[in-house]
Amino acid sequence: MCFIKGVSILGSTGSIGRQALDVLDGLPDFRIVGLAAGKNIKLLKEQIIRYRPLLVSVEKEDDALELARELAGKGTEILWGSEGLLAVAAHPAAGVVITAVTGTAGLLPTVEAISAGKDIALANKETLVAAGSLVTGLAAQKGVNILPVDSEHSAIWQCLRGSRPGEVESIILTASGGPFRKERDLERVTVSKALAHPNWSMGKKITVDSATLMNKGLEVIEARWLFGLDYDRIRVVVHPQSIIHSMVEFRDGSVLAQLGLPDMKLPIQYALTYPDRLPGNVPRLDPAKMSALTFEPPDIVRFPLLDLAYRVGRRGGTLPAAMNAANEAAVELFLAGRIRFTSIYRVVEEVVGRHDITDRPGLEEILEADRWAREKASVADTR
Numbered sequence: 001m002c003f004i005k006g007v008s009i010l011g012s013t014g015s016i017g018r019q020a021l022d023v024l025d026g027l028p029d030f031r032i033v034g035l036a037a038g039k040n041i042k043l044l045k046e047q048i049i050r051y052r053p054l055l056v057s058v059e060k061e062d063d064a065l066e067l068a069r070e071l072a073g074k075g076t077e078i079l080w081g082s083e084g085l086l087a088v089a090a091h092p093a094a095g096v097v098i099t100a101v102t103g104t105a106g107l108l109p110t111v112e113a114i115s116a117g118k119d120i121a122l123a124n125k126e127t128l129v130a131a132g133s134l135v136t137g138l139a140a141q142k143g144v145n146i147l148p149v150d151s152e153h154s155a156i157w158q159c160l161r162g163s164r165p166g167e168v169e170s171i172i173l174t175a176s177g178g179p180f181r182k183e184r185d186l187e188r189v190t191v192s193k194a195l196a197h198p199n200w201s202m203g204k205k206i207t208v209d210s211a212t213l214m215n216k217g218l219e220v221i222e223a224r225w226l227f228g229l230d231y232d233r234i235r236v237v238v239h240p241q242s243i244i245h246s247m248v249e250f251r252d253g254s255v256l257a258q259l260g261l262p263d264m265k266l267p268i269q270y271a272l273t274y275p276d277r278l279p280g281n282v283p284r285l286d287p288a289k290m291s292a293l294t295f296e297p298p299d300i301v302r303f304p305l306l307d308l309a310y311r312v313g314r315r316g317g318t319l320p321a322a323m324n325a326a327n328e329a330a331v332e333l334f335l336a337g338r339i340r341f342t343s344i345y346r347v348v349e350e351v352v353g354r355h356d357i358t359d360r361p362g363l364e365e366i367l368e369a370d371r372w373a374r375e376k377a378s379v380a381d382t383r
């Protein structure tokens with residue numbers, strides 16, 4: 001590359017956001033233009049001082065005004081709330097936007113960034129779960145790229161490089177199986193155990209989703225929209241070591257896999273430098289130090305959210321948006337100690353079962369399904 005590319009990060013204080021900044025430290029051809037975060041003002045302030053973005057947004061007005069006072073004269077404009085988040089997403093100096101906020105909060109800024117012609121380095125899988133048809137359709141219309149950051153989808157994208165249409169038989173998403181793969185009594189698991197992922201260090205919501213296998217269900221739907229395959233050709237296999245990040249099976253039976261350490265820096269960097277592969281700050285895999293690589297089918301009886309996500313994805317319309325929002329609300333209830341781990345499934349299943357589906361939804365209908373599902377999840381039967 002020989003030109004400076006502007007990049008904005010939505011969710012710069014989170015797990016993906018921080019790792020994206022580490023990756024960008026090793027990529028001199030990028031300039032950080034915009035940062036958006038929620039409540040971690042201390043870390044955000046350090047990021048502003050270090051990277052000198054043109055525009056920053058935080059969740060609350062008070063925090064924005066305080067930051068603006070402290071950083072007056074440094075050349076960074078500070079905004080807040082949903083308008084601030086949208087402004088960072090659409091900043092004219094950014095060519096690519098890394099979407100790394102959690103949950104449906106990522107949907108509107110992603111739509112805004114695509115509408116403004118930005119490429120999207122997409123970590124926020126919930127956007128494609130809730131609004132896959134709308135978002136991929138808009139991206140095609142605007143001629144922008146949706147570059148996968150999720151490690152499984154990055155792996156598939158890398159394995160597909162150079163293949164021709166019609167050659168792919170299926171894609172095989174790998175799943176670590178989470179901390180409870182061998183747990184007998186799921187009714188009794190605690191929040192701290194659910195947050196202790198064996199391989200990955202991630203934000204709380206995705207860590208709980210990994211423990212319920214809902215994360216893999218969300219990824220199945222994400223894969224359907226990124227790669228345009230129907231659900232019968234998207235498979236899941238549990239691979240506890242998280243070294244093979246996913247695989248593609250071709251028509252002749254050949255299977256290609258992408259390997260790497262369980263570290264998000266590689267997929268983040270690949271999304272940013274694509275189609276180039278550049279050296280950077282990414283830890284290397286040493287095959288001689290690898291232990292056995294093992295595989296097993298997912299246990300959909302103990303982890304029924306994966307199967308539910310397949311059924312919901314197949315049905316489509318506003319149902320995936322409702323499922324996604326119900327799951328987000330149920331995970332929050334679990335993290336707050338208000339429901340059991342196993343009640344996450346009960347809440348999501350109940351909300352999905354009651355949802356009145358709208359087919360071919362527009363943005364308003366998706367947001368309404370999201371709002372409705374959150375409300376219903378908060379009063380669902382959690383026994």
Ligand SMILES: NC(=O)c1ccc[n+]([C@@H]2O[C@H](COP(=O)([O-])OP(=O)(O)OC[C@H]3O[C@@H](n4cnc5c(N)ncnc54)[C@H](OP(=O)(O)O)[C@@H]3O)[C@@H](O)[C@H]2O)c1
Nearest residue numbers: 011012013014015016037038039040100101123124202203
């Ligand atoms: N972590 C991973 O390894 C990983 C891997 C694949 C995909 N993903 C996906 O990437 C996304 C982010 O995951 P994460 O693990 O990085 O989450 P995280 O650590 O919880 O970070 C979330 C980020 O979003 C910010 N945020 C939350 N609500 C916001 C709002 N309303 N306005 C502005 N900023 C807001 C948070 O700000 P504050 O902290 O300042 O409040 C934080 O910077 C998720 O969709 C996840 O599924 C993550």
